[in-house]
Amino acid sequence: xxxxxxxxxxxxxxxxxxxxxxxxxxxxxxxxxxxxxxxxxxxxxxxxxxxxxxxxxxxxxxxxxxxxxxxxxxxxxxxxxxxxxxxxxxxxxxxxxxxxxxxxxxxxxxxxxxxx
Amino acid sequence: xxxxxxxxxxxxxxxxxxxxxxxxxxxxxxxxxxxxxxxxxxxxxxxxxxxxxxxxxxxxxxxxxxxxxxxxxxxxxxxxxxxxxxxxxxxxxxxxxxxxxxxxxxxxxxxxxxxx
Numbered sequence: 001x002x003x004x005x006x007x008x009x010x011x012x013x014x015x016x017x018x019x020x021x022x023x024x025x026x027x028x029x030x031x032x033x034x035x036x037x038x039x040x041x042x043x044x045x046x047x048x049x050x051x052x053x054x055x056x057x058x059x060x061x062x063x064x065x066x067x068x069x070x071x072x073x074x075x076x077x078x079x080x081x082x083x084x085x086x087x088x089x090x091x092x093x094x095x096x097x098x099x100x101x102x103x104x105x106x107x108x109x110x111x112x113x114x115x116x
Numbered sequence: 117x118x119x120x121x122x123x124x125x126x127x128x129x130x131x132x133x134x135x136x137x138x139x140x141x142x143x144x145x146x147x148x149x150x151x152x153x154x155x156x157x158x159x160x161x162x163x164x165x166x167x168x169x170x171x172x173x174x175x176x177x178x179x180x181x182x183x184x185x186x187x188x189x190x191x192x193x194x195x196x197x198x199x200x201x202x203x204x205x206x207x208x209x210x211x212x213x214x215x216x217x218x219x220x221x222x223x224x225x226x227x228x229x230x231x232x
Contacts, residue, residue: 004158032218034220036223041226041228042225042226043120043122043207043223043224043225043226044159044207044209044223045223046220046221046222046223049220051218090158090159092158094219095161102164102172102219103149103151103161103164103172103174104149104151104159104161104221105161106158106159106160107158108156108157108158109156109157109158
């Protein structure tokens, strides 16, 4: 069965420092992968997605993620973190893949705190 | 594009009462998903519709839960005889399965249910 693992429950970084959030997935075929961000009490905002092609994908708010098939990973990165990036981040894989994905399977999330 | 909207944003009810939530998707999105998110967890899939047809239901969706999407527009999620374990954030997402979107899901702000 498909699954997503986010090994870090909570990460604290200083403002201006670089960030990498880890995501590992289990999926039998070529996955469709996503990162979402959730502020407290809010819904999820799509940061970026990977379907195929270039393994380095750019998203909103200066985020990027790299798909590494050999490591079954899709880590999220940002070169310089801003205080407004403090939130919870979720990695997800589409259950269906292909042309019609169906539901998403989410990791448990990583909470990001930013020190001034 | 006004985004996905959900009402109410918050609902407090007593155990045993029935509750109903509404989701209005992004216009022209033909798929609509429901997820449940409990504290410290990622969203978990409940059910989804393509137009007015309910295509898949999770085993999490007990017989106390029912969802509808009349005319393929807005959707309602009803929980009968609520239990304290139903306390959670209920998230709705919509998508367009045609290219280039490929079923990328956009989430609403959620409905926070508290069962006393």
